[in-house]
Amino acid sequence: MSVTAGPAAGSAAAFAAAKQQGRGALVGYLPVGYPTVPGSLAALRALCGEGGEGPGVDLVEIGLPYSDPMMDGPVIQRAGTAALARGVRTRDVFAAVEAVRSTGTPAVVMTYWNLVDRYGVEAFARDLAAAGGSGLITPDLIPDEAGEWIAASQAHGLDRIFLVSPSSTDERIVATAAACRGWMYATAVMGVTGTRSASPTAAPELVARIRALAPGMPVGVGLGVSNGDQAADVCAYADAVIVGSAFIKPLLAAEEAGTPDDLSGLRAVLADLTAGVRR
Amino acid sequence: MNRAVTPTSLPDAAGHYDIFGGRYVPEALVAALNQLEAEFDAAMGDPGFWRELDDLRRNYSGRPTPLTDAPRFSRHCGNVRVLLKREDLNHTGSHKINNVLGQALLTRRMGKTRVIAETGAGQHGVATATAAALLGMECRVYMGRVDTDRQALNVARMQLLGAEVIAVESGSQTLKDAMNEAMRDWVASVDNTHYLIGTVAGPHPFPKMVKEFHRVISAEIRAQMLDRYGRLPDGVAACVGGGSNAMGTFAEFIDTPEVALYGFEAGGDGVETGRHAAAIEGGSVGVLHGMRTYILQDADGQTMESHSISAGLDYPGVGPEHSWLAATGRATYEAVTDAEAMDAFEVLTRTEGIMPAIESAHALAGVMRLGRRLAVEQPDASPTIVICLSGRGDKDVDTAIRYFGLTGKPDSATGGAA
Numbered sequence: 001m002s003v004t005a006g007p008a009a010g011s012a013a014a015f016a017a018a019k020q021q022g023r024g025a026l027v028g029y030l031p032v033g034y035p036t037v038p039g040s041l042a043a044l045r046a047l048c049g050e051g052g053e054g055p056g057v058d059l060v061e062i063g064l065p066y067s068d069p070m071m072d073g074p075v076i077q078r079a080g081t082a083a084l085a086r087g088v089r090t091r092d093v094f095a096a097v098e099a100v101r102s103t104g105t106p107a108v109v110m111t112y113w114n115l116v117d118r119y120g121v122e123a124f125a126r127d128l129a130a131a132g133g134s135g136l137i138t139p140d141l142i143p144d145e146a147g148e149w150i151a152a153s154q155a156h157g158l159d160r161i162f163l164v165s166p167s168s169t170d171e172r173i174v175a176t177a178a179a180c181r182g183w184m185y186a187t188a189v190m191g192v193t194g195t196r197s198a199s200p201t202a203a204p205e206l207v208a209r210i211r212a213l214a215p216g217m218p219v220g221v222g223l224g225v226s227n228g229d230q231a232a233d234v235c236a237y238a239d240a241v242i243v244g245s246a247f248i249k250p251l252l253a254a255e256e257a258g259t260p261d262d263l264s265g266l267r268a269v270l271a272d273l274t275a276g277v278r279r
Numbered sequence: 280m281n282r283a284v285t286p287t288s289l290p291d292a293a294g295h296y297d298i299f300g301g302r303y304v305p306e307a308l309v310a311a312l313n314q315l316e317a318e319f320d321a322a323m324g325d326p327g328f329w330r331e332l333d334d335l336r337r338n339y340s341g342r343p344t345p346l347t348d349a350p351r352f353s354r355h356c357g358n359v360r361v362l363l364k365r366e367d368l369n370h371t372g373s374h375k376i377n378n379v380l381g382q383a384l385l386t387r388r389m390g391k392t393r394v395i396a397e398t399g400a401g402q403h404g405v406a407t408a409t410a411a412a413l414l415g416m417e418c419r420v421y422m423g424r425v426d427t428d429r430q431a432l433n434v435a436r437m438q439l440l441g442a443e444v445i446a447v448e449s450g451s452q453t454l455k456d457a458m459n460e461a462m463r464d465w466v467a468s469v470d471n472t473h474y475l476i477g478t479v480a481g482p483h484p485f486p487k488m489v490k491e492f493h494r495v496i497s498a499e500i501r502a503q504m505l506d507r508y509g510r511l512p513d514g515v516a517a518c519v520g521g522g523s524n525a526m527g528t529f530a531e532f533i534d535t536p537e538v539a540l541y542g543f544e545a546g547g548d549g550v551e552t553g554r555h556a557a558a559i560e561g562g563s564v565g566v567l568h569g570m571r572t573y574i575l576q577d578a579d580g581q582t583m584e585s586h587s588i589s590a591g592l593d594y595p596g597v598g599p600e601h602s603w604l605a606a607t608g609r610a611t612y613e614a615v616t617d618a619e620a621m622d623a624f625e626v627l628t629r630t631e632g633i634m635p636a637i638e639s640a641h642a643l644a645g646v647m648r649l650g651r652r653l654a655v656e657q658p659d660a661s662p663t664i665v666i667c668l669s670g671r672g673d674k675d676v677d678t679a680i681r682y683f684g685l686t687g688k689p690d691s692a693t694g695g696a697a
Contacts, residue, residue, distance in 0.1 A: 067451075068567065068568070069459070070304075070568075073463075074449070084581065090579045114565050115580045115581075117580065118565060118576065119579070140566075141303060142302065142304065144302065145302060145303060165306050167469065169310065172306070176306065187305070187306070
């Protein structure tokens with residue numbers, strides 16, 4: 001199958017650039033609105049390397065908090081619940097996209113479908129593209145229900161990142177790859193975010209199946225990676241490693257310590273992970 | 280009773296009732312939902328499955344349940360004659376066992392050894408723990424922290440039955456969060472675990488499957504009416520939270536337009552106050568828990584907390600087929616307030632000697648109001664309406680004590696020393 005290249009800022013371009021350097025890409029997740037909306041914009045810019053000494057992530061995944069985050073583990077839930085209690089709104093995600101784009105790093109949004117549905121699928125696609133966003137990761141939208149989103153993302157040149165899991169049949173991997181635009185998200189553990197797989201072979205096996213069934217489709221893997229060594233392991237077989245909970249933990253710790261604006265913990269995790277994907 | 284399932288045109292193959300229903304789930308669950316659907320379809324055509332289920336219904340749960348004439352209660356219902364379908368007389372005290380027995384047998388058929396469930400008041404959790412004990416399965420029940428605190432008796436019942444009860448402390452710590460946590464468990468445990476959803480909600484095939492396991496309610500109503508009165512009822516009525524007892528009550532009559540279908544949602548303090556659980560009357564269309572349906576949501580699509588005196592109706596969504604029945608006008612849905620429901624609770628208890636679950640009292644109150652309205656609109660009619668008395672009120676005595684200001688102390692004493 002052929003992969004449609006996105007626009008210049010398309011998220012797969014970040015994967016391709018990393019590949020040219022002979023390494024896997026690092027995708028970093030943070031939710032908008034935690035610890036506050038302005039605080040999250042500062043954290044997102046730090047994730048892109050701003051104010052630090054080393055490089056930032058290659059692609060930012062901006063989480064839009066939802067009241068019922070079925071796929072998220074306790075760490076992301078905690079930050080998301082706090083963000084909602086402090087009044088984060090859907091429209092804030094576009095400001096977050098602009099903040100990330102101001103650093104030159106591409107950004108995708110990750111959220112649950114009802115928020116997009118409620119905003120209006122076409123309106124969301126329009127505003128995401130206008131803010132400079134590259135696309136959308138949809139953890140609870142499978143291609144079977146995605147007709148409206150496929151049309152809107154096509155019209156606005158946005159990447160569609162659908163998920164596959166170890167339980168996906170070959171037929172579903174092929175069909176999901178055909179519906180993706182840009183890259184594919186492999187949830188390589190059977191479980192929620194922030195959890196580690198019991199079987200160390202599940203992730204490489206899933207990626208190998210995707211490679212065979214959808215050649216040329218870039219694959220990002222999320223499986224509870226928390227340090228540079230684990231990131232290096234994943235990059236040995238995947239195009240990108242996706243890290244979320246590990247970036248949020250230092251933000252939660254900073255707030256607990258009474259210094260919610262302290263980004264030094266986040267920068268330390270970032271330094272370890274960016275070094276990991278460059279090993 | 281051995282009966283083939285009536286084929287209907289809805290849902291479509293992907294679980295849609297027009298714009299409602301479907302599957303808004305992580306890809307990680309699709310394989311399990313497909314397996315469940317295939318196993319359910321196979322079981323529906325397997326006489327051996329029905330034989331075993333019918334035997335459990337008859338000899339374990341106590342079916343068929345009676346259809347009870349309620350003449351003294353009917354005097355409070357305008358010109359309506361009320362008959363009560365006595366699901367309260369089922370083992371474990373409500374209709375919930377119908378669905379649980381069916382899904383537990385399916386679990387065994389799929390070779391799975393563990394069931395998980397969500398529960399609000401604890402009725403579905405108790406029913407699931409009961410079936411797990413009966414079939415020797417491991418059982419874990421997720422329950423919001425708010426609910427474990429106010430339903431300690433049911434927590435203990437589940438534990439006595441051998442189930443593990445997990446208090447969910449995320450989000451609003453109520454039923455919807457228990458459902459999220461059960462989904463998270465299922466994503467990670469799907470190889471050996473079945474998620475035994477307690478209502479006609481969630482991703483396809485749950486709404487269709489749970490309806491079929493509760494269809495026995497309306498099949499019995501139909502047979503009992505024809506046998507005893509030689510005619511069908513003019514209407515059937517039930518309370519609606521997620522909507523399982525109502526769907527069971529409606530199922531056999533959906534294609535019989537001369538039988539009116541009435542669903543009564545939990546109006547809490549009144550729909551106009553915003554403190555209610557009436558997803559159809561006071562909500563809007565959205566996606567929650569794997570389905571597109573009417574939900575309570577804010578301007579951004581964040582789920583809003585529901586409010587009801589009845590824990591079993593305290594849910595911010597509703598099964599997708601109910602949304603379809605409402606949108607097409609085939610069924611009529613109205614909200615009943617906490618105060619109306621508690622009034623009906625007291626009236627039925629005093630007039631018929633039957634203490635209803637507060638959930639079921641919403642249906643009683645709805646028909647009281649409907650009957651008074653019909654007496655004005657159609658004074659010459661004398662419609663017969665069957666109300667599904669979905670559960671018994673034993674579990675609600677604490678709530679009733681607080682609501683009615685009872686003390687639990689005797690009215691007077693006699694025989695002591697002066």
